[in-house]
Amino acid sequence: MTFWYGSRHPVQQLRRELDRLWSGFAENVGHMAEGAWSLAGRGRPPVNIWEEDDAVRVELEVPGVKADQLELSVTGQQLAIRIERPSIEEPGVTYHRRERPVGTFHRVVRLPVPVDTGRVEAELRQGVLTITLAKTEAAKARRIYVSGSG
Amino acid sequence: MADDSGVSKPVVEEASAEQTRAAACYRPHVDILETADELVVLADVPGAAADSIDVDFEQGRLTVHARVPARQKEGTEFWLQEYGVADFHRSLQIGEAIDAAGIRAEYADGVLAVHLPKAPSAKPRKIAVRAG
Numbered sequence: 452m453t454f455w456y457g458s459r460h461p462v463q464q465l466r467r468e469l470d471r472l473w474s475g476f477a478e479n480v481g482h483m484a485e486g487a488w489s490l491a492g493r494g495r496p497p498v499n500i501w502e503e504d505d506a507v508r509v510e511l512e513v514p515g516v517k518a519d520q521l522e523l524s525v526t527g528q529q530l531a532i533r534i535e536r537p538s539i540e541e542p543g544v545t546y547h548r549r550e551r552p553v554g555t556f557h558r559v560v561r562l563p564v565p566v567d568t569g570r571v572e573a574e575l576r577q578g579v580l581t582i583t584l585a586k587t588e589a590a591k592a593r594r595i596y597v598s599g600s601g
Numbered sequence: 602m603a604d605d606s607g608v609s610k611p612v613v614e615e616a617s618a619e620q621t622r623a624a625a626c627y628r629p630h631v632d633i634l635e636t637a638d639e640l641v642v643l644a645d646v647p648g649a650a651a652d653s654i655d656v657d658f659e660q661g662r663l664t665v666h667a668r669v670p671a672r673q674k675e676g677t678e679f680w681l682q683e684y685g686v687a688d689f690h691r692s693l694q695i696g697e698a699i700d701a702a703g704i705r706a707e708y709a710d711g712v713l714a715v716h717l718p719k720a721p722s723a724k725p726r727k728i729a730v731r732a733g
Contacts, residue, residue, distance in 0.1 A: 497683030514645040514711030547612050550630040551645055563680045578647030578711015
């Protein structure tokens, strides 16, 4: 059994099957608290999640956000992310365009594999937040590679 | 959104050439602010380094291009991929008269700020009224 899928896979039938598999272990819950990422056409702060040998990485683009405006917590297999992007109001300033989302954003991501909650690192660089969650030993051992050219 | 904020004149318009740009670029979100002395364009270009951002101003058109390197190894399979990573590009036509020599840009935390000082003719002037 393979647990990965390419996001660009063209075959809808396979897609449905993968979606079914996906929903079993990577249920994603996300909502906005206040403010609106949707101001810019996005419903909630988007995430990318991928797996490396020893860790799961979760990445979000959070331009303009400082480290103290981020709150992360890991409970079991769930990662919660809270992002503050305050609106800056200055007297004497007229806005001609205002596309950059402001407000408080909240996202909860269910991780695909068990992680060691004591070994979570987060790096904020050039407006990109990368959270590295070390897999548990059991999770590392569970990965089964299937050989073949498919 | 911001366009219904009661602005009566088109200080900034999307430059038309933008449509012809290669689809491999993302259009960054921008805020455009005006104070008495300048226009400020804020653009979200996360993942770019300061030295990989080009800012050009020519004939009233401000063009920003930020090169963004891939952050994953080639062939990475995502568990969840909700956004793509590629260069950012945007072009804006500035309707206000700008002092081009005074334009400066700074970059911090994934946000580019371009300061466009108004040309003296475009600045509001207080006209003293003399008693006759």
